[in-house]
Amino acid sequence: MTQISDIELVQGCVDQNRFYQKKLYERFARKMLAVALSYSRDSYEAENIIQESFIKIFDHIKRYQPTGSLDGWVRRIVVNTATDYYRKKKRIKFSEVNIDDEAYHIGTLDFDSFAVKDILEAVQELPEGSRMVFTLYAIEGYTHKEIGETLEISVGTSKSQFSRARMLLQEKLKKNEQRESKRFL
Amino acid sequence: MSNENLNDFYNQNRFNQKLRERIDGYEPELSDSLWDRIEHDLVRKESKGKRAVWMVYLLAGLLLVSGAGIYYLANENHKLAEKVKDKSTTVETLKGGEIPSRVYEMPETTVKVERNPSQATQSAVETRHTVPAATNPTPSEAIYQNPTFAEEAPIELNPFRTAEGLVYPADLPVQSTEAPVRLVGSPVPGSPDAIAISGKDLAPIALTPKTRFVNPIQENIINKGAIDPRITPYIGISSDLGSTRQLVSGPLAWQFGQEHPLIYKSNGLNVGVLFRNGLSLESGLRITITGSELWYDFMVRDNRDTLPIGAIADSIVSGARHDVNRQNWTDVPILVGYRYRLNSHWSLNAQTGVTYSMINGFSGVEPTQSFSKMDKAGSSVPQPFKNYWSLNLGVGLGYQLGHHWMVDLQGNYRRGLTKMNASNLPNHPNRLMEVVNARIGIKYLIR
Numbered sequence: 001m002t003q004i005s006d007i008e009l010v011q012g013c014v015d016q017n018r019f020y021q022k023k024l025y026e027r028f029a030r031k032m033l034a035v036a037l038s039y040s041r042d043s044y045e046a047e048n049i050i051q052e053s054f055i056k057i058f059d060h061i062k063r064y065q066p067t068g069s070l071d072g073w074v075r076r077i078v079v080n081t082a083t084d085y086y087r088k089k090k091r092i093k094f095s096e097v098n099i100d101d102e103a104y105h106i107g108t109l110d111f112d113s114f115a116v117k118d119i120l121e122a123v124q125e126l127p128e129g130s131r132m133v134f135t136l137y138a139i140e141g142y143t144h145k146e147i148g149e150t151l152e153i154s155v156g157t158s159k160s161q162f163s164r165a166r167m168l169l170q171e172k173l174k175k176n177e178q179r180e181s182k183r184f185l
Numbered sequence: 186m187s188n189e190n191l192n193d194f195y196n197q198n199r200f201n202q203k204l205r206e207r208i209d210g211y212e213p214e215l216s217d218s219l220w221d222r223i224e225h226d227l228v229r230k231e232s233k234g235k236r237a238v239w240m241v242y243l244l245a246g247l248l249l250v251s252g253a254g255i256y257y258l259a260n261e262n263h264k265l266a267e268k269v270k271d272k273s274t275t276v277e278t279l280k281g282g283e284i285p286s287r288v289y290e291m292p293e294t295t296v297k298v299e300r301n302p303s304q305a306t307q308s309a310v311e312t313r314h315t316v317p318a319a320t321n322p323t324p325s326e327a328i329y330q331n332p333t334f335a336e337e338a339p340i341e342l343n344p345f346r347t348a349e350g351l352v353y354p355a356d357l358p359v360q361s362t363e364a365p366v367r368l369v370g371s372p373v374p375g376s377p378d379a380i381a382i383s384g385k386d387l388a389p390i391a392l393t394p395k396t397r398f399v400n401p402i403q404e405n406i407i408n409k410g411a412i413d414p415r416i417t418p419y420i421g422i423s424s425d426l427g428s429t430r431q432l433v434s435g436p437l438a439w440q441f442g443q444e445h446p447l448i449y450k451s452n453g454l455n456v457g458v459l460f461r462n463g464l465s466l467e468s469g470l471r472i473t474i475t476g477s478e479l480w481y482d483f484m485v486r487d488n489r490d491t492l493p494i495g496a497i498a499d500s501i502v503s504g505a506r507h508d509v510n511r512q513n514w515t516d517v518p519i520l521v522g523y524r525y526r527l528n529s530h531w532s533l534n535a536q537t538g539v540t541y542s543m544i545n546g547f548s549g550v551e552p553t554q555s556f557s558k559m560d561k562a563g564s565s566v567p568q569p570f571k572n573y574w575s576l577n578l579g580v581g582l583g584y585q586l587g588h589h590w591m592v593d594l595q596g597n598y599r600r601g602l603t604k605m606n607a608s609n610l611p612n613h614p615n616r617l618m619e620v621v622n623a624r625i626g627i628k629y630l631i632r
Contacts, residue, residue, distance in 0.1 A: 030212035116211040
């Protein structure tokens with residue numbers, strides 16, 4: 001079966017054709033769920049973000065410009081929805097962090113030795129504020145200035161939250177690694 | 186930058202890049218119900234859009250019908266005024282010695298009727314009756330209501346022919362202060378009836394002795410001036426059957442989605458007035474019950490069990506045919522309407538207005554075994570609903586049965602203007618009532 005082109009898919013969605021809407025969903029939903037998982041506490045919240053995102057996507061698909069990639073456009077909506085989701089609920093709490101970013105040295109961590117599922121679970125266990133900053137910086141490639149504007153926090157807070165998140169993440173993954181290795185001893 | 190910091194920078198970028206690569210290539214499994222939920226939201230959004238379009242069409246239709254009705258009435262009134270103005274009826278002062286067959290003394294608001302004693306076989310009858318010009322009966326209702334005559338011999342005003350056709354005496358302007366006068370119709374040129382329209386043959390009023398039933402309401406209320414004869418009060422009863430649902434919105438609406446329709450039953454008493462021009466005002470009292478006898482396939486979702494429902498006083502069920510979430514309301518409608526008469530029996534009716542609904546009670550029956558989940562709605566839960574306002578729109582057909590009775594069949598749409606959920610349940614999503622129903626009713630016209 002021939003793959004439906006992006007233009008055809010977008011046009012079908014603009015026409016509110018349910019077939020094309022489902023095809024768009026099938027093409028991007030799983031990939032976007034991975035993105036949403038890194039912003040949320042659990043898969044249940046992530047699915048809510050995906051649900052809200054796809055409604056927005058179908059609402060605004062007329063505005064999509066074919067000059068950019070459809071994948072990137074869909075991803076941006078998911079990220080925006082995820083940040084909005086928490087910001088609207090005013091649930092993000094940025095706890096006080098006393099970490100000197102310059103003083104903290106990044107150790108080497110071999111991601112290849114972990115399953116993505118485990119990495120995401122470790123990310124989800126991060127405190128909400130740290131998790132948001134960490135995901136936006138490390139995965140989406142936002143600058144601290146952009147994160148500050150998005151989450152309405154200062155650049156300094158963004159940096160310290162990121163450092164804290166990175167430290168916590170490494171600790172969690174190492175702990176998990178040790179636990180796993182003990183299991184096989 | 187020191188070597189240590191350079192290393193950090195390098196490590197950080199490597200860290201981010203590795204993480205991004207791993208997550209980008211990851212495609213976790215989706216729950217089967219996710220698309221269903223998205224599709225459900227899409228359907229709701231689309232139907233909202235369609236409903237808005239229909240509302241616009243309906244309002245435009247109502248405006249068009251109202252406009253046409255007002256134009257028609259204004260036009261008819263104008264025609265009638267022209268007809269009266271052009272009527273070629275002359276008023277002549279009687280010469281001395283001439284005895285008319287009937288004499289009319291017509292001061293501004295007084296009609297004096299006398300019989301010529303030489304011709305009368307009955308005893309002479311004389312009365313004075315106040316008839317404001319504006320309240321003259323219309324041609325179609327030419328029965329002259331004279332309270333003084335009513336007991337002995339009610340009289341009828343018979344029409345007579347002029348150049349323009351039949352003229353009803355009641356239509357003639359009552360303005361002369363010169364008495365006595367004689368009304369003379371103009372002959373119709375070339376008409377075989379011309380000869381019939383002259384002199385004493387033209388007797389606009391024939392006293393027709395007639396025994397008739399005296400309506401006590403007419404006699405004791407209308408004739409005594411308690412009710413303006415230009416309006417017709419009515420009382421009636423009506424019964425509604427239809428469907429209602431609660432439109433859910435708000436931050437937690439996703440937990441509830443679109444509530445499925447409930448059965449809607451309502452019985453009420455209505456009172457109102459019908460104006461001569463077809464406009465009406467109506468109010469009343471209705472007892473409304475919404476229940477879930479027709480509740481089926483309500484919000485079957487895999488993840489409902491995991492929701493932090495708390496004390497939300499709503500029934501969350503999967504299954505069919507359960508008698509839960511029964512609400513009892515008292516509704517007070519305030520409606521304006523327009524009734525367009527198609528003929529002597531049938532009429533088209535349109536109504537709009539607002540209804541104030543007051544919650545009387547709410548109950549949730551204990552769940553049966555087929556419920557997968559249900560909140561303990563009932564005595565242990567605070568009242569989840571509050572009074573609300575809604576907008577009414579209705580169109581229907583009326584059938585006149587005799588002089589006093591009218592049967593109405595009407596389709597109604599009602600939509601909440603204010604939220605119906607109580608504030609003591611912060612988790613409860615915002616709800617607006619929406620009702621579609623068919624109404625059958627009967628009215629008694631007091632006239």
